[in-house]
Amino acid sequence: MxxxxxxxxxxxxxxxxxxxxxxxxxxxxxxxxxxxxxxxxxxxxxxxxxxxxxxxxxxxxxxxxxxxxxxxxxxxGMIDTHIHLPQIEMIGAYGEQLLTWLTEYAFPTEKKFANEEYAKAISNIFLDELLKNGTTTALVFCTVHPESVNAFFTEAQKRNLRMIAGKVMMDRNCPEDLSDCVSSSYQESKVLIEKWHNVDRLQYAVTPRFAPTSSDEQLAQCKTLLDEYPDVYLHTHLSENHNECEWVKTLFPNSTDYLGVYEDAGLVRKRSVFAHGIHLSEREMTCLADNQAAISHCPTSNLFLGSGLFNLKSCEQHKVKVGMGTDVGAGTSFSLLQTASEAYKIQQLKHEKFSAFKGLYLVTLGGARALDLEGTIGNFDLGCExxxxxxxxxxxxxxxxxxxxxxxxxxxxxxxxxxxxxxxxxxxxxxxxxxxxxxxxxxxxxxxxx
CATH class of the missing domain: 2.30.40.10 (Urease, subunit C, domain 1)
Structure with a gap:
């Protein structure tokens, strides 16, 4: 240096x-x-x-x-609290809502990341775009393949970046060649944590894709990892799409609600970041706040997939930590300026105010707080990176x-x-x-x- x-x-x-x-x-x-x-x-x-x-x-x-x-x-530097590495080559894919979009576009693209050289090439394009758009830290979904995580962290480390990422875990309701199992997801994640977490400026996130693609047993192993490594992150999706929410009810009939699935598994805690959180009840908002968990608001994605309008005011009232996420590739831009612009429009549709101060807070200090990194990044306090x-x-x-x-x-x-x-x-x-x-x-x- x-x-x-x-x-x-x-x-x-x-x-x-x-x-x-x-x-x-x-x-x-x-x-x-x-x-x-x-x-x-x-x-x-x-x-x-x-x-x-x-x-x-x-x-x-x-x-x-x-x-x-x-x-x-x-x-x-701006902080992206939810983005997908493998989806950049199909950003802006036409015509579907969440569940069909996953099967038609996202899953086929993610299969390519079993090849580590391909993953490295995409990682470099991805990191170039982040820096070009002023994003200096991101919480990143890789794929089910450990190769994708190794490739991403290798390239991020070369650039001395503060990045958080993890291997996707999913053992059901997904293509067979993108599925892991309870034991392999645990063992592969553990190896990656030991290899990369807190190395230079890199940190690891335990990453079950979302509740429908993980069994109860796999979610339990996520908790085991969080208990074994208390300063790693939990990164997943929550309450993005109405059909998704109804599907969760059928898959987890004994849970109180969508967040309750993660709560029952012991996954709602500090350093847990849930992407979207559009259709949440009062109980879920209270649970997030009480457990110091965070939501990543992803406005360009929510509009592009027709998922819904985020209730920022309710988050403020319940004191839920919120950061901003581009959610590329359902999100349509790497730019957190453009993402904040869309957030303004969402609040207009909800007849709420959204100032420039709020938008720029969310993409800087708000993101740092969502990632439990206040005092390290996010503003110019003395000692910050x-x-x-x-x-x-x-x-x-x-x-x-x-x-x-x-x-x-x-x-x-x-x-x-x-x-x-x-x-x-x-x-x-x-x-x-x-x-x-x-x-x-x-x-x-x-x-x-x-």
């Missing part, structure tokens, strides 16, 4: 709490601010003039490299024009959230080092096309 200590100058935004709780006090904004990074971590944050003055006073300014992003916006992005206010002529007509910080941020995409991500930094430069990447692509 480059040991050069650096001061990054520009407008700086991060969050210290949920805007639904602290309102205007939930965010910090430094016009002409400075972010000081030492050994890959945040050392100081404040206004440029104050930080430079202090360093000069102590004769330390010469010890730092200065990188300027005048009139640009520096933010923490310096994963951050630079947003370009002049990414396109029209965006520049539109932003020139904004009057307040919220108007500016809302415009970026609604109109922004990967073109707005000027640069992405991992542990204080640049890993994606938009202009260089675009120039390289043009050369390759020629």
């Amino acid at each position: 480059n040991s050069v200590n650096t001061i990054f100058c520009g407008d700086i935004l991060d969050f210290v709490d949920d805007p639904a709780i602290q309102g205007e006090n939930a965010h910090r904004f430094f016009a002409q601010g400075a972010l000081v990074v030492e050994n890959g971590k945040v050392a100081k944050l404040g206004y440029e003039q104050d930080i430079f003055s202090d360093l000069r006073k102590n004769n330390q300014l010469a010890d730092y490299q200065v990188v300027r992003y005048d009139d640009q916006l520096i933010m923490p 310096a994963d951050f992005i630079v947003l370009d206010n002049q990414a396109t002529p029209f965006l520049n024009f539109r932003l020139s007509h904004t009057r307040t910080l919220h108007e500016r941020l809302f415009t970026l959230m609604m109109l922004g995409d990967d073109r707005c991500i000027k640069e992405t930094y991992i542990m204080g080092q640049s890993v994606h430069q938009r202009d260089l990447a675009y120039a390289s692509n043009k050369v390759e096309e020629c």
